[in-house]
Amino acid sequence: MENNTITQMPRIGDKAPDFTVTTTTGPLTLSEYNKGSWVVMFSHPADFTPVCTTEMSGFAKEKDFFAKHNAKLLGLSIDSIHSHIAWVNAVHEKTGVLFEFPIIADIDMKISKLYGMLQPGESETAAVRAVFFIDPAGKIRLIMYYPLNVGRNMAEIKRVLVALQTAFEHSVACPLDWEPGDKVIVPAPKTIEDLAERKISNLEMVDWYLAKKSI
Numbered sequence: 742m743e744n745n746t747i748t749q750m751p752r753i754g755d756k757a758p759d760f761t762v763t764t765t766t767g768p769l770t771l772s773e774y775n776k777g778s779w780v781v782m783f784s785h786p787a788d789f790t791p792v793c794t795t796e797m798s799g800f801a802k803e804k805d806f807f808a809k810h811n812a813k814l815l816g817l818s819i820d821s822i823h824s825h826i827a828w829v830n831a832v833h834e835k836t837g838v839l840f841e842f843p844i845i846a847d848i849d850m851k852i853s854k855l856y857g858m859l860q861p862g863e864s865e866t867a868a869v870r871a872v873f874f875i876d877p878a879g880k881i882r883l884i885m886y887y888p889l890n891v892g893r894n895m896a897e898i899k900r901v902l903v904a905l906q907t908a909f910e911h912s913v914a915c916p917l918d919w920e921p922g923d924k925v926i927v928p929a930p931k932t933i934e935d936l937a938e939r940k941i942s943n944l945e946m947v948d949w950y951l952a953k954k955s956i
Contacts, residue, residue, distance in 0.1 A: 750857030753884060757875045758855050764843035765825050769815075772879060774843075779812040780875040781902065783893075784858040786867035788820045788828035792892045796870070798838045799895045810902055811877075814842035819853055819868055822846040863888055872898060874905060882909075911956050924953040 751758060757780075761770040774780060783800070785793040800807075800814055807814055818825075825844045833839045845852060847868070853859040858868035870887035882905050887893050904915040913925040929950040930936040936949055944952040 751855075751873070751881050751884075753881055755881050757873065757879050757881050759879075760852055760855065762845045762847070762852060763822055764815075764845050765822065765829060765840070766843040769843055769845070771815075771875075774813060774815065775875055775877065775879050777811075777877055779810070779877060779902070779906070780815055780873075781807065781812050781898070782815040782817065782856075782873045782875065784817045784853065784856075784868035784871045786864070786870070786889050787818055788824045789831070792890070793818070794828075794832060796892050797840055797844075798832065798836065799893075800842065801838050801840050803895060803899065804841065806899060807902075810906065812902055815845065816840070816842060817845035817847050817852060817858070817868065819847050819850055819859075819866065821848050860886075874902060876905070876909065907956070913954075913956070916953075924955050927952050927954055 757771060757775070759770065759772045761768065771780070785796060787793060797816060800816070804814070825846055829840045829844070847853050850859055853868045856871065856873065858871045859865070860869050863869050867889060869889060870891070870893055872885040872893065873881055874883040876882050883901055885893070885898075900920065903921050904919055907913070907921070907925065908915055911925065913927055916923075916926050919925070924945065927944060930939050939946070939949065939952060944954050946952050
């Protein structure tokens with residue numbers, strides 16, 4: 742009988758599965774790398790491919806932004822460490838862009854399978870373009886998946902990182918198209934007393950359950 746068992750992929754709110762791997766910057770254990778900071782972990786289909794080169798270069802160029810927002814980058818593809826190093830060197834020589842963040846050599850596909858980056862309907866040998874946002878407590882807060890033929894949007898990756906951090910820090914929610922500096926949504930009242938207090942507050946009231954404020 743065919744075994745159709747599918748390993749449960751990590752979900753939003755789950756503890757990020759830990760691992761120890763070989764990377765372009767040396768051995769790395771996720772839980773250690775994650776301590777005290779956010780981690781933005783992303784996969785790409787393969788080294789020496791055009792779309793992946795643009796994406797990895799985009800992450801590299803935004804290193805100051807991610808550092809400013811206490812977020813460490815972590816790349817991955819199903820390639821050997823030697824392939825990674827050769828690709829990093831080639832891109833640096835051709836464009837001047839250096840991938841300083843660690844890139845996981847997932848040649849045995851272990852991490853790709855663990856995190857649902859390997860999706861057979863798209864490819865059985867290349868990881869899809871996944872992005873995992875992991876908070877300092879090691880919890881997955883947001884997941885993005887892109888197919889092999891569509892590159893990611895760096896502006897959106899940056900926006901959601903700040904939105905996640907803002908929502909976490911201030912216990913609020915971010916509305917449609919929220920950008921840093923925009924008003925945020927405060928939680929709806931849960932009691933009649935809360936509702937009465939809201940009505941005399943300085944919040945921007947759209948309705949009793951929808952109120953905004955600046956932070």
